[in-house]
Amino acid sequence: MRVAVADVGTNSTHLLIAEAQGGHYRVLDALKVRTRLGECLDERGHMTPQGEGRLREALLRFRELAGALEVPSVRVYATSALREAPNGPEIAERMRQETGVYPVIISGEREGRLTYLGASHAVDFGEDNVLLDLGGGSLEIVRGHGEEVQDVISLPLGGIRMQDRFLRRDPTSKSEYRALVAYLHGALEPYQARFGVSEATQVFLSSGTAQDLALALAAGRGLTPSSTNGLRISVEDLGELIGQLRRMNEEERAQIPAFAKRARIIVAAATVLHTALTVLGASSAVISEGALREGMLAEELQRHEQYVSGLSARHRSALALAERFRVDLPHARQVTALSRELYTQLCEQGEALPSHGRGLLRAAATLHEAGQLIAQSSHHKHSAYLIRHGGLLGFGPDEVELVAQIARYHRRSLPKDSHPEFVVLSGADQRLVSQMAAILRVADGLDRSYGGHTRLEALERSGKGWQLTACVPNTLDRQGAQEKADLWEREFGPLSFVWLTEEDCLNEEEMALPLDGAQINSPTA
Template identity: 60%
Template sequence: MRVAVADVGTNSSHLLIAEVRGEGGEPRVLDALKDRTRLGECLDAAGNLTPEGERRLREALTRFRDLAGAAGVAEVQVYATSALREAPNGPEVAARVGAEVGVYPVIISGEREGELTYLGAAHSVEFGTDNVLLDLGGGSLEFVRGGPERASDVLSLPLGAIRMTRAHLHSDPPRGGEVRAVRETVQAALRPHLERFRPGPDTRVILSSGTAEAAATLLAARGDEGPERVNGLSFTVAELGAALERVRSLPAARRARLPGLERRADTVVAGFAVLHAALEELGAQTFTVSEGALREGMLIEELERTAAYVSGLSPRQRSVLATAERFGANLGHARQVAALSRDLLAGLEAAGESFPPEARSLLTAAAGLHEVGQIVAQSSHHKHSAYLIRHAGLRGFSPREIELIAQLARYHRKSPPKPSHPEFMALPPADRALVSRLAAVLRVADGLDRSHAGQTRVRHLGRDAGGWTLGVEGATPLDREGMEAKADLWTREFGPLRLAVAEPVILGA
């Protein structure tokens, strides 16, 4: 199994493509790409992302999509952090770029970012029973406390390296008073939260981010050469303070010649100052650098989700999964549509709608295979899906069940079932009714993951005199549009469907 994940930050965006072979196998990185999008410099006076920033984002995601596709990965899971999170037009830009590129950047909260970064770091360096992680980005600084693998407390503060550079460092090299202003800003922001993150005698303090790696490279360098890897290297806070004084005294052109600072010379003084001030304020003495961060955490979480999904499958649903993999289907989207379909079906049954016992299994299988036809062509892929399902050799299903699954996939998009469709009309009346009703569910579920972001959750489905109300959360604007566009068959079979979206749109807040 192969997966692709990417994070879009204030300064740069990163793609990671990995493969896992066999259950419980360790992920093997197949490819990685860093794009210096520098969205932080593409904000107008109101904080909105400019057209130039949108262009950079679009081009980065296009490269990510193409590289993942060349590696045989159908979809890239993308999380966007501070730059899009804080831009008033961030959700609008994300929806527009996602629709154009086919890769939707999901905007996550600082707390969610911290949790995933902690997960990635915990799989990169050895964590103890109590750990405090500092992750510095261009726009924000996350503090995370937790155990050997999972975070228990997360704080996100607007203290990123780009933000602090713009706010306080106006000279080259920066004046002492400017650096003090950065330190005082950090101290003031952190002081109310000190007790939450103050390390104890046995606490491990971990730093992650490009700035932390740059500091480790500079501190571990021998002459003009830095080490190839800095993961797991430890240093004292005093050593970081000395590195700060060294870079502060140099103009940007000379800083750029130092090991590890070649592409970070303009923000490294603020970055080092933020980290040093935070560590001193916390009372830390030493720290360890982790190369694992947000995207590694995303990768681990995605693999864990898939493993949990696979472990709960019946033998015949495992056959569905194997078929989907064989035809290169987007497994994350298939899993999400299957989950949404089951939730919608359960809501219908709870409201009094009757379905045969086999309905859930047929619907789950169709959700898993509804897009396999894209291996033939995007155009009319619903028809290609039906053909492939009929001839894929699915194990554990009777010929009748395979035909029903094929027709459900056939009707997940475009035209609903019609009397002019010979294959549909060849079914017995009871099976025609079942296909129409389950296809109505599948179409809505597929629409609710139109962005392929995998974030929509069904909260309730209720019926009244005016029809149905579907309450969801986490839906992107594109998901909302997708559901509304695909509710036609639901309306025909069950009655009008209204969507009620619970905020937040920014996930994990």
């Protein structure tokens, strides 16, 4: 299985493509684009057309590289820059339409949890850990017990944000620097009790800024490490380095190899980290090269390993066929899980569904987008063709035909008597196809963003129809479910929705990123 993940930050946008290999992953390629979206905000905080153009170009490059490595899609998470821009959701939707890649905007807390997960596969965590992840727009602080996240806070204290707000002179003046430090103390001290460190606490830093600072400190000792992962830096040494950098202008700072691409903001960014470490009571910290995108990758591969381990032989065949046809496996897995849950809850509410429909629905959900291999246009029909002729094992000929037709109706036209393949089915099979396709359409709509964030809470009868309560942080997924409830209404009655807030979703068990499943490890080199 190959996976492509990317994160859109305030300063840079990163792509990571990897392949799962028996509980580990091997990085196939990586690409970093300095989009500098933090520079592309107008006076109201809106992303400008220039920033939108930079993001579009990066996403197109990512999609091209992923396609060259036969990865069908790129999962993209957007952080502070798009999260805080009032027009961020509009830009994300335009990116989907124009590039075929949708940058899912995630909360700072979600970002912190994923970063902690990424760091946990790069360095050894202890019983009590505090992780600081500094970006251009925000600072995430995470406390964890071993590999389990216990507390997360996201603060608008990013390096670019602090640079633009406080450090206007070059070199930095004493008054500007003191104002920045005072502001940081005021912003951080309310969280001292929650994230303060003791002698038993291990402190980690995860960001490009932290890595650059570690390289500079190592160079000052005459060292040239090949990697910063696992390097320890002292707070005292960091403070001395900041004192030196404050006396330099940007051109002079750029002459230091570690800061060649971060010379403008390095004083502000380093000051954020130094002040945070000081307020929390840390004397040193260890660098982790694992960050958000590594967390995204680890989470995705972990979910896949757990999913595959629970498959029957014939559904392993469906998954193998999906891989052969380059199906977007994370999306297929999410739609399959949502379909199964909707089927189960319908049965629990007394709906008389055919028992053998469950397995057919699962196979159809796994393969519903196989037709994308041929063309996006009419891919639902192409999916049906590939299922019929792809050699799906473990299913009889009649069952294969039913799987093909369920997948065929996951989008566009509803089943009707004018469709030749549908009309030749028996009445019972027509009913089965329509019911299973109705479930599949809603499940597919609930992951329209391909973000994998939706989780169902309850499906209950409501008058002559149904009410579905779900954690759906993404507006696009909400719209997708509403638009694709047409066949559901015909088969089961009207479907209404109750959307839980993002905070509710983050408090749920799935969003807590448990690490008790299959261990996924990064390569050592």
